[in-house]
Amino acid sequence: MANFDVIIVGGGPAGYVCAIRCAQLGLVAAVVERDKLGGVCVNIGCIPTKALLHSAYVANVIRHDAKELGLTTGELKTDYGVAMRRSRKVAEQNSKGVEFLMKKHKITVIRGAGKLLPGKRVQVGSDVHTAAKGVVLATGSRVKGLPQIGLELNGTTVISSDEALFLEQAPASLAIVGAGAVGSEFADIFNAFGTKITLIEVLPRILPVEDAEASDALAKSFRKRGIALHSGAKITRATVGKDNVTLELEVGGKAERVEAVKVLMAAGRALNTEDLGLAEAGVQLTDRGFVKVNLATLETTAPGVYCIGDVAGPPMLAHKGYREGEHVAELLAGHPPRPIDYTNVPSVTYCHPEVASVGLTEEQAKAKGLAIQVGRFPFSANGRARTSNETEGLVKIIRDTKYGEIVGAHIVGSHASEIIHELVVARTNEYTVEEVDLAIHAHPTLSEAIAEAALDSLGRVLHI
Amino acid sequence: MATQVVMEALSPTMEEGRLVEWKKQEGETVAVGDVLAEVETDKAVMELVARVGGVLLRQTVTAGQTVPVSSPIGVIGQPGEALPAAGGNGAGTAAAVPKPAAKLPPQAAPRPAVPAPAAASSVAAPTAASAAAAPVSAPPAPPPSGRLKASPLARKIAQERGLDLRAIQGSGPEGRIVLRDLETARPTRPAAGSAPAAAPALPAARPLPAAPGEGFTDTPLSQMRKTIARRLAQSIGPVPTFYLTSEVDMERVAEARQAMLAAGSEVKVSFNDIIIKAVATALRQHPACNAWWQDDHIRYWHEVHIGMAVAIEDGLITPVIRHADRKTLREIGAEARDLAGRARERRLTPEEYTGSTFSISNLGMLDIDEFTAVINPPESGILAVGRIVEKPVGHAGAIALRRRMRLTMSCDHRVIDGATGARFLQTLKAMLENPLALVW
Helix, strand or coil, X not given: CCEEEEEEECCCHHHHHHHHHHHXXXXXXXXXXXXXXXXXXXXXXHHHXXXXXXXXXXXXXXXXXXXXXXXXXXXXXXXXXHHHHHHHHHHHHHHHHHHHHHHHCCCEEEECCEEEECCCEEEEXXXXXXXXXXXXXXXXXXXXXXXHHCECCCCCCEECHHHHCCCCCCCCEEEEECCCHHHHHHHHHHHHCCCEEEEEEXXXXXXXXXXXXXXXXHHHHHHHCCCEEEECEEEEEEEEXXXXXXXXXXXXXXXXXXXXXXXXXXXXXXXXCCCCCHHHHCCCECCCCCECECCCCCEECCCCEEECCHHHCCCCCHHHHHHHHHHHHHHHCCCCCCCCCHHHCCEEECCCCEEEEEECCHHHHHHCCCCEEEEEEEHHHCHHHHHCCCCXXXXXXXXXXCCCEEEEEEEEECCHHHHHXXXXXXXXXXXXXXXXXXXCCCCCCCCHHHHHHHHHHCCCCCCC | CCEEEECCCCCCCCCEEEEEEECCCCCCEECCCCEEEEEECCCCEEEEECCCCEEEEXXXXXCCCEEECCCEXXXXXXXXXXXXXXHHCCCCCCCCCXXXXXXXXXXXXXXXXXXXXXXXXXXXXXXXXXXXXXXXXXXXXXXXXXXXXXXXXXXXXXXXHCCCHHHCCCCCHHHCECHHHHCCCCCCCCCCCCCCCCCCCCCCCCCCCCCECCCEEEEECCHXXXXXXXXXXXXXXXXXXXXXXXXXXXXXHHHHHHHHHHHCCCCCCCHHHHHHHHHHHHHXXXXXXXXXXXXXXXXXXXXXXXEECEEECCEEECCEECCXXXXXXXHHHHHHHXXXXXXXXXXXXXXXXXXXXEEEEECHHHCCCCCCCCCCCCECEXXXXXXXXXXXXXXXXXXXXXXXXXXXXXEECCCCCHHHHHHHHHHHHHHHHCHHHHHC
């Protein structure tokens, strides 16, 4: 039993950043965490997958480029178990890093599952803690299967990313259901480790939320590496055996059959809203199951109870949770923050080539009736990309015809996740394509492709 | 030649400084770089140094006084040199010194009561008055640094739409103007025929930024707006009110009304109805006066709802004519009569007497020439209407008897500055003197 200014339920990205910002602003904060600090992101999400993707990247470079680069290697052997253990080490270090940050900022970490009680109180085990300023829900989300089509997670043949991240060896074959960021990244990883991959997406294309050209560019690259893609595919029947799974699909009116040793479920996530005492405390949910919040304050329907991160609504991304965490901390400390610009949250998929975007897709811009000009620049015409044999992909900038506003930007290519931020900064500050061009880009860099795409949208691309 | 010493901005955010102590006394010789005085800024006590050499001829601010940045605080010159004229403006000034408000008609001091800045021995100038005058005569928008912060996109769109960025309040970091701030701003270039009075008839586009709510825009308070609010509230009371009076020639309204009555209608249009319509129409052009003070922000209403003070037995009530700017005179007349009748019978429902964005109080029927009305918070303005009376006035080169009416507007200075209110009143006067303007 203790009193705090702020109690944060959930020590993932949104929660722990909220706690740090609270502490910076002089509030006494506590984080309730039932598992490891850092949440899904640090332990079984963002961080370990990127570690594995790096293994996959190096494997592909050695496999496809080593000879041309003048490097002689023997036959490449891969061992997923070793790569997995390295990824665990990286994840554990990061989780310890979060623990250190909590200590550094004198944030109390309460181990256990938190339950909301009316009146800004949180119960953990038999203890009841009270928050003077507010309780912040940051309980996140988790993997889920699709029991309605017979694909309930069983941990052996029907698995989620939670299990895939701990496999001792890469399966001989893997069907992945859902070709969003998670599905596409695991397709990339296991493909590099020799698994026969079938990527299945119910929507008409892989990475369905990205711009169609970005999807197509990635699809082309995946196919080239032997990843089988079925988009617009409906699973009509799933037969889960002891050592394999058979999926019957309907793709464009044709029946397909996919057999795999395992199936990885990567279609959507379940929200951690159960057993939190939400209803009793007056916290309502939306019809999609997120916690209902006032978008300006992130306050729930229960006064003094706030909600951030995945449970507060889409997009379910760590960096969106970070910002919401800071936002609520500042509100609670009496520093009214600037509104969060949800139209400017970058989206990144870290497969190879990487796919990164911010703003609207071309389709969305057209649907909104905007007058637009599209500029494109392929990495095949970019000097730096050519020096590293990474010529796949393109930069695509959609600008408003009249004022040059950057309506949306899409990058497929090596390091897309890093170079997208030029366009995020541009959009955040309302720079137009002209300011992007005016900024002198170092040569040779991948970022030059951004300046060229901006120029192309103005009809004066230089290097094509 | 004598040189003004001014309160300098000693920190980037400093808006005013308190003179802690003079380090040089009157008559003392000073060299460039000598410490003249210690000044307390918003952050720390700093030294104010001499920018020219000579003799400190005069300290026009005493220790302990707080003055806005750029205000004169003393004079440096040669021994025996005559002091500059009142206000010190005739002197060759090394630093930029704001000209007295009187030289800037559009931003003229709002209330007659404000003393002219510092005549001769200005040491005794009351702090409240000088503090009040200062922000009013400052330009409305540019941040203290003088650099206009606006995003490239906002600049392009503002240029295209003819918006004056200096008149727009930015909601981005450090008051940077971004796209959303332009959404409700109005062009400063008047459309043909929309300016009934001589230039500058249309007000500078007034800050109407922030995310629009339902039917209104909430605007964060700028540093200057906060300072104005704080100082004026300290000086007068919870609502720092000032008053603007204007006499209006009502001949043409009277003619128009006669014509309408002659045309015959079930509703007899009254002068009051015409005034309501004119006020609502003028507010449409001056959204800055159609606003609520909300303590930490200002709510600029997109709709005009006119409160109409009605005397009832042992009190008064202000029924509301909603969307008065969009209603015809006949509609306003019928509604005003209905509301006033039911008000006297105390049969108004709460929604019929709440939510007004501006109010009118008319005591003309009680033979009052002019009066000041008390603002009905959170509204920021109320118009007091006096009687219409025949007066000998100069008209077309001769003295003529004409029907005249005096209007007095009470303004909440936290929201409406002197020139802002005056421009509204100017538009209103022009409309009443040429009622055709109401249908434009």
